[in-house]
Amino acid sequence: VKYPDCLCFAADIISTVEFNYSGELLATGDKGGRVVIFQHEQESKNRPHLRGEYNVYSTFQSHEPEFDYLKSLEIEEKINKIRWLPQQNAAHFLLSTNDKTIKLWKISERDKRAEGYNLKDEDGRLRDPFRITSLRVPVLMPMDLMVEASPRRIFANAHTYHINSISVNSDHETYLSADDLRINLWHLEITDRSFNIVDIKPANMEELTEVITAAECHPHQCNVFVYSSSKGTIRLCDMRAAALCDRHSKFFEEPEDPSSRSFFSEIISSISDVKFSHSGRYMMTRDYLSVKVWDLNMENRPVETYQVHEYLRSKLCSLYENDCIFDKFECCWNGSDSAIMTGSYNNFFRMFDRNTRRDITLEASRESSKPRATLKPRKVSTGGKRKKDEISVDSLDFNKKILHTAWHPKENVIAVAATNNLYIFQDKIN
């Protein structure tokens, strides 16, 4: 299933992808402020081959572009993150955010309508009360399924800097939002107030050398969250310790390898994404060249390191020049925490099996992804000799970057966003 990809507007560039807790729904946000939700097809005996397909369930405009008159600057409508709330009733709720404003959306189905009103006709015209001679009880009649999205809460004006993360707490009542310098804690019911729990803005902005790049709540401990920085560090904070969590409980940093130090060392160490494992025992960080798995009980180094595209290390100057070195790749766990996935360039994405230590490179492109066809592993040749199916580093297309990927929480289904196309792949061997 793909986005309608016949038209390539910049507004269609996908900026976030997220499965809900059951995996039944998949939400995407794009640069134009729209949210498109896909739904997993129900199993059907008549058409068993349809199982596994995701079809469009709902589309709505979440954010509009705004103009900050005070600063004479535009506020982009691009959706930076979507996070689902756990489902508590028939409706679905999600949080979507742009640079400045977070919104809570309710997505509900309507498949019945009431007919037989007393006071109005079937076409809605009001009836003259004097003409009504008898009363009837309206009955619910089935109608074509309609999916409605309505904004239930708008959490605005709490962030001076650009929001990069939102994360729903395990208490299902609060959530955090993080921008470059601050992290706020919200209650889902309260929009006019939020608690500032982290503030790294220096008194003198000239002393600023480090920013917050990502933040996430612990999946089980509602008092614990982590945030990563542009210097490659992760801080774990406990909200019980103090109201303002400027002092971390744990500080994760891998000592630098002095032999590989260069002027780009700091930039490539900047963490672009941090994700807890489903178990809550580990967390994963993505920096420019690698993915690292950390044990929360060990702060001085990660327990696993996976090279995503080490062949880029000798190209850092060019990547700095064309700004690719600042690309923010995300990463994700599979449902059982046995595998991790992240994106790369040339529409490649990488999957690592933590148990077997095997890794695979796949490509998300129309040419290589006919429906029902199996993806062929790809390889980038680093040495002088290029084998037949390999692609050389200099042939990689750095405009085709896969920044956003998502893994179904229970099944081996993955969603990969390649610029303005969404690819959904399913593992047949199950």
Added chain:
Amino acid sequence: MFTKGTKRKFSDPGEEPASSGDPGPAAPSAAARTLSSSYSLQRQSLLDMSLIKLQLCHMLVEPNLCRSVLIANTVRQIQEEMTQDGTWHIMTQALAAAQCPADRLVATEVLCRQTDAAAQAGQSPKPFSVVGLQEGYHSEEVVMEGDVETEVTMSSLSPLSPQLSSASYLTGPFEVGPCWEEEDEEEDHSESSEPSLMSEHSRHPALEELFSDVDPSYYDLDTVLTGTPKMGPYDLLESLSSHGPTALSSSSSCRSDLNELDHIMEIIVGS
């Protein structure tokens, strides 16, 4: 696939210099010299590139703070290393000695108010000063529209100055104020005023034609890198992030309380 840019790829001294395209050295001592000069060239081009990146951040949307911080940190690293090498001092002196053609951008500085600038003009030249400060020098403070914390200084040089015909324009507003002024008095002012240049990016339509002949290939390293803490790349950061402050920093509390609109009007009128 890569955008056009510097031919040399930056590599550490430890990495192979072959990728840089330098010719192989003949003798070990020559090798050392070649290697280090190649490294210096690469480092210099990296510095130049970083400065361009910091300057060209002005768009309709707020620039990415993380990217700006990382670039500024890179610039600082280079500066620190060059200071340790002793090459920093050499470079700034070389810049000071160089000639200044007429059509180059001059000065890159954030100046305080007009009176302060004029007062400074008579005193020891400072690295951030407009080249050839003289009578008729006229600088204006402009507050970047709506941005409380940042200022832009446009200096239009007197027609008396034959060398300096083009106006200079700062893209990166810096913190200004009396505290800034104090910093100006420090040791770096032994440097003579030099043809310091910086690439420009004008957001104001009225100014665009002034800079049409600007040569963006020269950058005032001093402005960005010379060591007084207040005048570091973070000033650029401050300006480029263009974030309205919720809490004003200490230096901004020193700043002028002139009306922003007045400043904008001054620029438009071109007085």
